[in-house]
Amino acid sequence: MDILLFKIALGGYFICTVGYATSLIIRRVLLARVSTWILLFAFIAHSMFLLLHSLRYGTMLAINVRDALSLSAWALSGVYLAFQLQTKTRVLGALVSPLALILMIVAATGLGGSPLVPAKLQGGLVAVHVAAALIGEVLLALASLAGVMYLVQDGFIKKRRTSGLSRMLPSLRDMDRINHLSLLWGFPLFTVGVIAGSLWAGIVWGSRWQWDPKQVWTLLVWLVYAWLLHQRLAIGWKGHKAALFSIVALVVLAAAFAIESLLFSTIHNFV
Amino acid sequence: MNVILIGMNHKTAPLEIRERLSLACGGDVNPLAEMKKISCVSEAFFLSTCNRVEAMVGASDESEVLHALRSFIFRQGNLTDEEMQSCLYVYRNKEAVRHLFRVASSLDSLVMGEPQILGQIKDAYRRAAEENATGIMFNRIIHLAFRVAKRVRTETGIAGNAVSVSFAAVELAKKIFGTLKGKTILLIGAGEMSELAGRHLLNHGAGRVLIANRTYRRAIQIAEEFQGEAVAFEDVPEILKEVDIVISSTGSPGYVVTTEMVTAALHRRKNRLLFLIDIAVPRDIEPAAGDVDNVYLYNIDDLQGIVDDNMKGRQLEASKAEAIIAEEVDRYEAWVNSLQVVPTIVSLREKTQIIVKGEMERLSARFRNMTGEDRESMAILIDSVVNKILHDPITHLKEESEQQAALPYVAALRRLFDLDGDK
Numbered sequence: 055m056d057i058l059l060f061k062i063a064l065g066g067y068f069i070c071t072v073g074y075a076t077s078l079i080i081r082r083v084l085l086a087r088v089s090t091w092i093l094l095f096a097f098i099a100h101s102m103f104l105l106l107h108s109l110r111y112g113t114m115l116a117i118n119v120r121d122a123l124s125l126s127a128w129a130l131s132g133v134y135l136a137f138q139l140q141t142k143t144r145v146l147g148a149l150v151s152p153l154a155l156i157l158m159i160v161a162a163t164g165l166g167g168s169p170l171v172p173a174k175l176q177g178g179l180v181a182v183h184v185a186a187a188l189i190g191e192v193l194l195a196l197a198s199l200a201g202v203m204y205l206v207q208d209g210f211i212k213k214r215r216t217s218g219l220s221r222m223l224p225s226l227r228d229m230d231r232i233n234h235l236s237l238l239w240g241f242p243l244f245t246v247g248v249i250a251g252s253l254w255a256g257i258v259w260g261s262r263w264q265w266d267p268k269q270v271w272t273l274l275v276w277l278v279y280a281w282l283l284h285q286r287l288a289i290g291w292k293g294h295k296a297a298l299f300s301i302v303a304l305v306v307l308a309a310a311f312a313i314e315s316l317l318f319s320t321i322h323n324f325v
Numbered sequence: 326m327n328v329i330l331i332g333m334n335h336k337t338a339p340l341e342i343r344e345r346l347s348l349a350c351g352g353d354v355n356p357l358a359e360m361k362k363i364s365c366v367s368e369a370f371f372l373s374t375c376n377r378v379e380a381m382v383g384a385s386d387e388s389e390v391l392h393a394l395r396s397f398i399f400r401q402g403n404l405t406d407e408e409m410q411s412c413l414y415v416y417r418n419k420e421a422v423r424h425l426f427r428v429a430s431s432l433d434s435l436v437m438g439e440p441q442i443l444g445q446i447k448d449a450y451r452r453a454a455e456e457n458a459t460g461i462m463f464n465r466i467i468h469l470a471f472r473v474a475k476r477v478r479t480e481t482g483i484a485g486n487a488v489s490v491s492f493a494a495v496e497l498a499k500k501i502f503g504t505l506k507g508k509t510i511l512l513i514g515a516g517e518m519s520e521l522a523g524r525h526l527l528n529h530g531a532g533r534v535l536i537a538n539r540t541y542r543r544a545i546q547i548a549e550e551f552q553g554e555a556v557a558f559e560d561v562p563e564i565l566k567e568v569d570i571v572i573s574s575t576g577s578p579g580y581v582v583t584t585e586m587v588t589a590a591l592h593r594r595k596n597r598l599l600f601l602i603d604i605a606v607p608r609d610i611e612p613a614a615g616d617v618d619n620v621y622l623y624n625i626d627d628l629q630g631i632v633d634d635n636m637k638g639r640q641l642e643a644s645k646a647e648a649i650i651a652e653e654v655d656r657y658e659a660w661v662n663s664l665q666v667v668p669t670i671v672s673l674r675e676k677t678q679i680i681v682k683g684e685m686e687r688l689s690a691r692f693r694n695m696t697g698e699d700r701e702s703m704a705i706l707i708d709s710v711v712n713k714i715l716h717d718p719i720t721h722l723k724e725e726s727e728q729q730a731a732l733p734y735v736a737a738l739r740r741l742f743d744l745d746g747d748k
Contacts, residue, residue, distance in 0.1 A: 214630065216500065225500055226503075292595065
């Protein structure tokens with residue numbers, strides 16, 4: 055049953071990805087509207103899958119790579135749908151749905167049985183650590199997607215090319231708000247994830263902080279986002295600069311994971 | 326019956342002539358009543374706007390009605406014969422209907438895609454209906470015209486994008502701010518175009534208007550019109566920190582708003598987005614101000630460029646609209662053809678035959694015990710009853726058709742017997 059739900063969700067993400075892309079190409083808003091409903095449908099199926107899945111295997115969500123990816127896709131869709139209620143930002147779906155689709159495809163294929171967290175490391179805080187960090191990262195990613203679209207629309211308006219694709223994009227204010235809200239929620243969640251991880255590390259590894267490459271890089275990423283949030287809230291960064299730097303921050307985040315998993319050996323090598 | 330449309334529009338007649346005619350027709354003369362007085366006219370419709378005058382009639386004798394229409398109505402405008410020759414166009418039947426469809430869809434308008442014309446046609450139709458000037462034909466034609474206009478509006482982008490400078494400004498503001506609700510506008514200087522733009526922004530939800538003018542008294546005057554607030558001209562740099570949209574149109578030879586002012590203001594407004602519209606020639610706002618992050622500067626040429634692009638877009642959409650119109654004209658033609666007497670009689674007969682056959686089959690089980698002979702005489706009985714009932718209507722229909730007046734009867738018959746299968 056839950057596998058069926060997973061497949062339904064996967065199919066839903068696929069259909070709405072195609073729908074959003076087509077609506078951009080032929081410039082019909084109706085198609086994007088339908089795609090949003092399909093995305094909602096996929097999201098509901100996905101939620102049910104996660105629920106059944108966690109009931110069957112206990113409360114340990116996101117214990118292997120497959121679950122983590124699927125949970126990320128779920129969070130991404132959910133957060134986007136929540137934004138959709140508030141703002142007219144259907145076009146963001148054109149970026150969100152393929153991302154969710156890719157996460158789901160990867161989750162569905164090769165990595166299905168890949169390394170579980172060693173049994174001795176499992177416990178209550180692991181779920182908190184993984185879930186909070188993942189959803190936080192998804193929100194930070196969404197902030198950057200909004201930032202990308204902000205910069206595109208900003209460029210169109212500055213260059214006075216306001217017909218064409220610019221019509222399909224949401225207003226600058228909407229993009230800025232999504233960027234702001236995603237950062238505002240994503241950063242604390244990410245922080246909670248890091249702290250939970252650290253506390254758990256104190257219990258199972260005997261030390262909360264080991265100067266492990268993964269931990270160092272994570273700290274760096276955390277500092278970048280802390281700085282960005284500070285600039286937004288205290289200095290009053292808005293619009294162009296905030297969008298630009300939220301993209302830079304995501305690049306640092308992605309680079310952090312790429313570098314550490316390729317170049318360093320770490321004791322935290324399961325996700 | 327022929328449908329004949331005679332009229333003039335902004336392309337064929339100069340404003341002065343259209344003005345004379347529409348004034349005359351708006352006065353004591355009731356054009357619909359005048360048109361109905363023409364002996365061969367059975368239905369009439371009259372539309373007069375500042376860009377066109379159209380008179381459409383359903384009449385049996387074309388040359389008589391053309392002559393009468395020309396003399397009755399267009400004499401009202403004191404037109405000379407040459408003027409009438411050069412300004413008037415005449416369309417017949419299918420082409421008249423096509424013309425009306427094009428007018429209703431705003432393809433024939435001065436600003437293609439403008440929405441007012443449909444409302445004007447609706448008003449004209451209501452007047453005609455009140456005067457009992459329209460009948461089966463025109464009711465159908467005009468309702469089809471509404472339908473065509475709606476299709477064109479929803480299925481093409483003809484009415485999509487702003488085609489005036491002030492609407493282009495509103496569209497841009499929405500692209501930046503999402504909604505204009507609660508936004509503050511600063512008007513610097515006075516001028517028709519800037520006031521129009523300000524008004525459009527207000528109509529789209531903008532909250533507050535501030536007015537700055539070199540002469541403070543004038544600022545107060547304009548502020549009253551807008552129910553806004555007058556502010557001192559010297560305070561503009563200061564005020565930049567609290568407004569969202571600036572429309573500038575002073576006669577100043579130098580810059581009224583400099584990049585330096587904008588940068589300083591932006592810092593103090595914590596980088597909130599700022600939309601600057603420079604309508605003045607020579608320019609009021611230093612062009613480099615548009616390079617500052619979160620500041621969007623459009624001058625009059627930029628806005629005009631958007632309008633021109635949108636206009637081109639509308640023209641592209643017009644060909645789609647023509648296709649829709651062609652489709653609906655075909656539909657109209659099919660309907661008109663169905664109103665011929667002979668096909669109506671044929672379909673009436675067919676319908677009764679189908680009913681008789683259906684009922685016989687339905688009840689055949691009950692007649693099992695009847696002899697073949699009985700069954701035959703029963704069939705003959707039913708047929709002759711049906712034929713007797715149909716005899717009078719069909720005879721009268723044929724008579725009317727010889728006198729060219731069958732149309733209402735045909736239409737009524739088709740409706741009463743549901744021969745078109747509409748409902």
